[in-house]
Amino acid sequence: MSAAAVASPIDNRPARLTALRDALARADLDALLVTSLANIRYVTGFSGSNALLVLTAKDCVLLTDFRYATQVEEEIGSAASVRIESTNLWTGLWAQLGTMASVERVGFESMHLLHRDFARLLEQGARWSWRPTTDVVETLRAVKDAGELALIERAVAMAETALRHTVPLLRPGISETAVAGILERHLREAGSEAFPFPSIVASGPRSALPHARAGDRQLETGDFVLIDFGAVTAGYCSDITRTFVLGRASDEQREVYDIVREANVRASGALRVGxxxxxxxxxxRDYIDARGFGEAFGHSLGHGIGLEVHEAPRLARVVESPLAAGTVVTIEPGIYRAGWGGVRIEDDVFLSALGPRVLTGFPRDLHELS
Structure with missing residues (x-):
């Protein structure tokens, strides 16, 4: 399947609706209210910023406002019935629920519903029995179909193109913010429709901050330069980190870098279904700990990517759930030493029944930038 064939509204929506309805039946729910915009996009293909979705065993109804009247019809096709509300989506929701026969027990997304909207359920929607749900749609989203995988691969290619154009411009005296601006310009030129998160550019001692924001610090010779960023296409994200040295690396920098790189390679290659x-x-973590830097690796190994840059599954010390075939995850070990600097190397990895396939191809060897 070509990338062009999967860039528009998702083709696998009927199967997703069937799977979601099966999940409702198992949860003994008559309907599900979906308020997460990412989940709504997954189920219907709609990418607008204001929507509610109601799903029952027979009906799938999307409510949005006048701004999206044309867009919603183009994006969702026959995936759902559309209601354009002129005043308030919640008013339209009560009216819509009132027309649905045999709907009493309605699930809501407890991770995504604002408290003010929960109050609406209890007050204005009191005639229905509301049941909290967790990760009903997210569990389905964790496993990518061929179209989703192709879009993530395209987002990876965009990000790597942008990075290849940015790295030669790194030099002493340029600020982190300027580097981020150059990178993001090249992301746009490569076709990225957005940035999945504010691009991280952290240099010198600031590279020890795992989620540093690009600041006004100017790059200096001898710095680690950590760049963590991604691209977005048709809603799907990539997430990549590479760490460079501006000038010649010290023995200490090279040692830390090599440990992180080896941890990355080992973890990527070890992934298996189950x-x-x-x-x-x-x-x-065990490899980094054995090399004496266990306390300097404080975050989890990785996370799923897709319509959101952080989604299921999680690769972390407390996660006991097994990995399924078809997931796409990040592998991003790091070592961070306050006042000295840090290294993170992050790849996007697809896990099939046959094993892992690393989607990112940008070299992991230490780049010493002259």
Whole structure:
């Protein structure tokens, strides 16, 4: 399947609706209210910023406002019935639920519903019995179909193109913010429709901050330069980190870098269907710990990517759930030493029944930038 064939509204929606309805039946729910915009996009293909979705065994109804009247019809086709509300989506929701026969027990997404909206359920929607749900749609989203995988691969290619154009411009005296601006310009030129998160550019001692924001610090010779960023296409994200040295690396920098790179390679290669998130995390963590830097690796190994840059599954010390075939995860071990600097190397990895396939191809060897 070509990338062009999967860039528009998702083709696998009927199967997703069937799977979601099966999940409702297992949960003994008559309907599900979907408020997460990412989940709504997954189920219907709609990418607008204001929507509610109601799903029952027979009906799938999307409510949005006038701004999206044309867009919603183009994006969702026959995936759902559309209601354009002129005043308030919640008013339209009560009216819509009132027309649905045999709907009493309605699930809501407890991770995504604002408290003010929960109050609406209890007050204005009191005639229905509301049941909290967790990760009903997210569990389905964790396993990518061929179209989703192709879009993530395209997002990876965009990100790597942008990075290849940015790295030659790194030099002493340029600020982190300027580097981020150059990178993001090249992301746009490569076709990225957005940025999945604010691009991280952290240099020198600031590279020890795992989620540093690009600041006004100017790059200096001898710095680690950590760049963590991604691209987005048709809603699907990539997430990549590479760490460079501006000038010649010291022995200490090279040692730390080599440990992180080896942890990355070991963890990426060890992924298997059925492996728990805890076991995957341990592959990298145990190696880093054995080399004497265990306390300097404080975050989890990785996370799923897709319509959101952080989604299921998680690769972390506390996650006992097994990895399924078809997941796409990040592998991002790191070592961070306050006042000295840090290294992170992050790849996007597809896990099939046959084993892992690393989607990112940008070299992992230490780049010493002259």
């Amino acid at each position: 492996m728990t998130g805890m076991a995957a995390d341990a592959v990298a």
